[in-house]
Structure formats: C-alpha cells, structure tokens
Amino acid sequence: MRFFIHYFLHFIAPLVIALIFFKKEWKKVYLIFLATMLVDLDHLLATPIFQSNRCSINFHPLHTFYAIGFYIILLFLKRPYIFIGLGLLFHMLTDHIDCLLM
Template sequence: MQTTLHYFLHFGAPFFIAYLFFKNDWKKAYLILLATMLVDLDHLLATPIFEADRCSINFHPLHTYWAMIVYVAFLFLNKTLRIIGIGLLFHMITDAIDCMMT
C-alpha cells in the first residue's frame, strides 16, 4: 500500500492539482509538475543510491529544509515558477508521508 500511495501522489495527484488549479493550461502545468520529480536526481549523490528504509527528507541536498525555503519562495514569483514551487513542495510532502509510513 505504501508504494501505491507514494506513486499515486507522485503521478496521479499532480494531474488533479493541474486540472483543478490551472484549468486553462492544465496540460502544461501537469508536465511541469511531473518535471519537478527531477529533484530526485540528488539521490544519485547518496551511497548507496537506493536504500528502502531511508527517509529522503533532510538527507538528500534538494530534500533539505533549506531547499524547501527556496521552494516556498517560488510560490511568490511568476506563474511557471509558482507551478514548479507547488510541484517541489508537493514532492516533499509526498516523501514526508513516505517517511512517516516507514
């Protein structure tokens, strides 16, 4: 169940966010939200790259509280950066939920 929820929150929920909040440009918004998953490239810096029970929050550089402050700042900038900020913050929430479930 944890894996299903995790991947739904990464792929399904952004669709609903895009469709509900960016009706005129929902396809573009959805693609931007999906692109924010590139934040997970920072996992490549860890050794080992994948560890099932490791919590990403405050472990990987782009998953730190300092990085999240920058993501919040994106919410106050232009529309594209706002969508990116929403995607990154939602990604952090998803990973935090995953941490709570492990």
C-alpha cells in the first residue's frame, strides 16, 4: 500500500494539480513537475543507493531542510521557477508522507 501511495503522489497527484490549477498550460506544468523528480539523483550518493526503510528527508543532500528552504524561495520568483518550486516542494511532501508511513 505504501508503494502505491508513494508513486500515486509522485505521478498522478501532480497531474491532477496541473489540470486543476493550471488549465491553460497544464502540459508544460506537468512536465516541469515530472522533471523535478530528478532531485532523486542525490540518492546515488548514498550507500546503499536504495534502502526500502530509509527516510529521504534530511538524509539525502537535496532532501534536507536547507534545500527545502531554497525550494520555498523559488515560489517567490517568476515562472517557470514557481512551477519548479511547487514540484520540488510537492516531491518533499510526498517523501515526508512516505516517511510517516514507515
């Protein structure tokens, strides 16, 4: 169940957000949201790379509270940075929910 929730929040929920709040440019916004998943490349720095019971928040460099602070700053800049910030923050929220479900 945790697996389903995690990937639903990573792929389907951003699509719903893009469709509801950004109707005119939903495709562009959704692609940006998907691109923000590249933030998970920081998992390659961990040993082991994948560990099913590890919480990403505050473990991987791009998942730290400092990085999240930077993602919040992106919300106050012009487009497309707002969308990038939203995508990154939603990604962090998804990973945080995953941590809570462990």
